[in-house]
Amino acid sequence: MNPSQWKWRYSKLAGILVAGLVLVSAAIAAWDYQQRARPPQIDFSESRHDFGNVAEGIKVSHVFRILNKGGQALLIKEAKSTCDCTTANLKLNSVPGGGSVNLEVIMDTTMKQGRINKELLVISNDPAHPQSKIFVAANVDPHAGMSSGSRGKIFVGKCATCHVQQGIGKTGEDLYIADCAMCHGFRADGGEAPSLVRFNYDHKLVAAYIREVIAHGSKSHLSMPGFLKQVGGPLTNDQIDSLVAYLHWRTNMNR
Ligand code: HEC
Ligand code: HEC
Structure with a gap:
C-alpha cells in the first residue's frame, strides 16, 4: 500500500468515528430533551x-x-x-x-x-x-415531660382544668370522682395511687390519719399534695370531711 492509500483508509475510519459520535450525542441530546420535557412529578x-x-x-x-x-x-x-x-x-x-x-x-x-x-x-x-x-x-399527653418537681402542682395552671375544676362545689362521692378517682381508682381500690379502701375507718386515729393526708398531703410522695385551701389546695374543711365519710362508706360497700 502506498501512502495515499493509507491516508484514504484513515480518513474513512475517522469519518465513521465522527458520524458515530454525532449519532450518539444526538441520541443523548434527544434523551435529555425528552427527560427535561417530561411533566413535573x-x-x-x-x-x-x-x-x-x-x-x-x-x-x-x-x-x-x-x-x-x-x-x-x-x-x-x-x-x-x-x-x-x-x-x-x-x-x-x-x-x-x-x-x-x-x-x-x-x-x-x-x-x-x-x-x-x-x-x-x-x-x-x-x-x-x-x-x-x-x-x-x-x-x-398532659403529663408528657412532667418532672418530679411539677408533680405537686396539679392545682395550678393547665393542670387545674382536669385536677381541680370538675370538683368545684362538689362533696362526697361526686367530689371523689372529680378530684381523686383519676389516681386512686373509681372504686377507690387503687390505680396510679394506693387503694383507699384497705383501712379501718371505724378507728378514730385511722380516720384522722386519712383526713390529715387529704388535707396536708403525703409527707413521702409529691403526687399527693394537700387538698386543703389553707395549704394551696382547692377544698374546704367540710369538703374534706365529706371525702373521709365517703371513703368510710365505700370501704364498707367494697367489703
Ligand atoms: C387532660 C386532663 C389532665 C390534665 C390537663 C392534667 N392531668 Fe394529671 N392526670 C389526669 C388523669 C386522667 C390522671 C390519671 C392517670 C392517667 O391517666 O395518666 C392523671 C394523673 C396524674 C398524676 C399521677 C400519675 C402519674 O403519672 O404520676 C400526676 C402526678 C398528675 N396527673 C399531675 C399532673 C400535672 C402536674 C399536670 C399539669 C402539668 C396535669 N396532671 C395535667 C388528667 C390530667
Ligand atoms: C395526682 C394523683 C393523686 C390524686 C389526684 C390524689 N391522690 Fe391521694 N395519693 C396519691 C399518691 C401517689 C399517694 C401515695 C403517697 C405515698 O405513698 O406517700 C396518695 C396517698 C393518699 C392517701 C394516703 C394513703 C396511704 O396509703 O397512706 C390518702 C388518704 C389519699 N391519697 C386520698 C386522696 C383523696 C381523698 C384524693 C382526692 C381529694 C386524692 N388522694 C387525690 C396520688 C393522688
Whole structure:
C-alpha cells in the first residue's frame, strides 16, 4: 500500500468515528430533551409523620422533602392545612427537574388533648397529582415531660382544668370522682395511687390519719399534695370531711 492509500483508509475510519459520535450525542441530546420535557412529578420523602407523645401547649415541627421526579419545573402553588393549629413553611415554591425542597410542618398542641390527626394539602402543577396529601399525628399527653418537681402542682395552671375544676362545689362521692378517682381508682381500690379502701375507718386515729393526708398531703410522695385551701389546695374543711365519710362508706360497700 502506498501512502495515499493509507491516508484514504484513515480518513474513512475517522469519518465513521465522527458520524458515530454525532449519532450518539444526538441520541443523548434527544434523551435529555425528552427527560427535561417530561411533566413535573411530585413525590414526598414520606407521606406521614407521627410526633408520638407530646406535651400540651407547645409547637413541634417536622421537615418533609418534596421531590420532583419529572423534568419540567414543579411549581408548588399552596401547602395548607384544614386547621389553624398546623402550618406549612416552604422556602422555595419552584423545584427543578430531579431537585427537591424542604417543607416544614409545624403543629401547635395548644388546647389539644389525646390523639390528633391532621392533613396537609399540597397543590402543584403536577398534571397527574394536582393535589397531594401528607399527614401528621400526635398524642397530646398532659403529663408528657412532667418532672418530679411539677408533680405537686396539679392545682395550678393547665393542670387545674382536669385536677381541680370538675370538683368545684362538689362533696362526697361526686367530689371523689372529680378530684381523686383519676389516681386512686373509681372504686377507690387503687390505680396510679394506693387503694383507699384497705383501712379501718371505724378507728378514730385511722380516720384522722386519712383526713390529715387529704388535707396536708403525703409527707413521702409529691403526687399527693394537700387538698386543703389553707395549704394551696382547692377544698374546704367540710369538703374534706365529706371525702373521709365517703371513703368510710365505700370501704364498707367494697367489703
Ligand atoms: C387532660 C386532663 C389532665 C390534665 C390537663 C392534667 N392531668 Fe394529671 N392526670 C389526669 C388523669 C386522667 C390522671 C390519671 C392517670 C392517667 O391517666 O395518666 C392523671 C394523673 C396524674 C398524676 C399521677 C400519675 C402519674 O403519672 O404520676 C400526676 C402526678 C398528675 N396527673 C399531675 C399532673 C400535672 C402536674 C399536670 C399539669 C402539668 C396535669 N396532671 C395535667 C388528667 C390530667
Ligand atoms: C395526682 C394523683 C393523686 C390524686 C389526684 C390524689 N391522690 Fe391521694 N395519693 C396519691 C399518691 C401517689 C399517694 C401515695 C403517697 C405515698 O405513698 O406517700 C396518695 C396517698 C393518699 C392517701 C394516703 C394513703 C396511704 O396509703 O397512706 C390518702 C388518704 C389519699 N391519697 C386520698 C386522696 C383523696 C381523698 C384524693 C382526692 C381529694 C386524692 N388522694 C387525690 C396520688 C393522688
